[in-house]
Amino acid sequence: MxxxxxxxxxxxxxxxxxxxxxxxxxxxxxxxxxxxxxxxxxxxxxxxxxxxxxxxxxxxxxxxxxxxxxxxxxxxEVPHLFVSDMDSTMIGQECIDELADFAGLKDRIAAITERAMQGELDFESALKERVGLLKDLPESAIAQCLAERIRPMPGARTLVETLNARGCHTVLVTGGFHSFADPVAEMLGFTRVVGNVLGVADGRLSGDLAAAIVDSAVKKTTLEQEMERLGPGARSLAMGDGANDIPMIQAADYGISYYAKPKARAASDGWIERGDLTSVLQLFDIPRAEWAAD
Known part of the structure; x- marks a missing residue:
């Protein structure tokens, strides 16, 4: 059936x-x-x-x-676990591209980001190249970028908080950076964050990463570990938009792509391409009267 x-x-x-x-x-x-x-x-x-x-x-x-x-x-069934990508899924921007704008490198870095999301470039190499180009950017640019550029996708908070209220464990897992993901997670209601860490020295970006890289394999592993913790009978939902999200989308019981690149869409059980993130709540038949306020 x-x-x-x-x-x-x-x-x-x-x-x-x-x-x-x-x-x-x-x-x-x-x-x-x-x-x-x-x-x-x-x-x-x-x-x-x-x-x-x-x-x-x-x-x-x-x-x-x-x-x-x-x-x-x-x-x-309403999922017990929700694992989501951040950039261009829960927020409307690619954080590294917006941060690059403060260094006058947005077009150059955005082109690398797009190719990585399409699956045309190795994620780790593309990430290291982009982070390297940000070397010597003042750390203060991160807070400025957050305040001026980063905005949630329509319906993001309603989706996360409604799932939280249903007892669903919500995890934001991103190939982006904790500097952005932690504030975004707090704003939207995620209970756990997994992301990369930008290196900083003397108040400036060092051009490298300060911890192990969060890539597609880590995203999938995060979902699998959380499902093991939840135990038999738990259902999982994963969402993303790029090639880096494909393994976790395929590993989930329900993999949904959000206005995604073709490869991610093809790997998904479904997609959001008409409405906003509250469409997910509708597809799981959660009554509007039970939705959290955005």
Whole structure:
């Protein structure tokens, strides 16, 4: 059994469902049921007796685009663990790119960031190169960048605090830096932070990292360790937008990409490409009356 939940344009929902049904039937996968989760609600649930998940996602994506979607091979349950990337997922910026602007290097560093997120560059090498270019930048630029540039994604705090209220353990895990991630986590409500540490000497960035690198393997390991701690029966949700997030997205029970790069989207069980982060709450059928205030 496959269960798909999606949010799409209600004005074209019926025709899109017909298109999807025809495409699925052509592959021998009949829709067993299609219902709105709530009367006059926004979330459509589609049940299929069978189907190949990647192809089902492609068909639904083509039929309902743009959409917010989650496809699961079993019942969709509110997760016990939420592990999320930070840059361009929980916040609207790439911190290292914004920090580079204070050094007059934003275009140069942003180009490296983009290639790394697309999976075209090795993450560790790309990170070390970018951090090296920031050498001698005053440490005070971090606080200024936080105050002037860094803003949460719409719905981020509502998502995190609502999951917290449901007893979900929330972890912010980032290839970015604790200097940014710790304040962001406090602002949004995350209970744990895993990130990189910028080297500082005499009030200036040293151009290197002061601790072991948090890369895609560490992100996945963080999720696995937290799930082991939670024990059997726990469900996990992972979110991100770039190639560095793929291993943890694939390791989670529910891997959702957020306005992601193509490789990350293809690796995910679903995506947010229409609404904001509160769409995740809708896909897990958490009533609006239970959402935390943003």
């Amino acid at each position: 496959l269960i798909a939940r999606l949010i799409a344009d209600t004005a074209t929902l019926d025709s899109a469902l017909d298109t999807a049904s025809a495409a699925l039937s052509a592959r021998g996968w009949a829709i067993a049921g299609a219902t709105m989760l709530d009367f006059c609600g926004e979330v459509l649930q589609i049940d299929l007796a069978d189907g190949e998940p990647a192809e089902v996602r492609r068909i639904l994506s083509d039929a309902f685009a743009p959409s917010d979607l989650l496809l699961s091979a079993g019942p969709i």
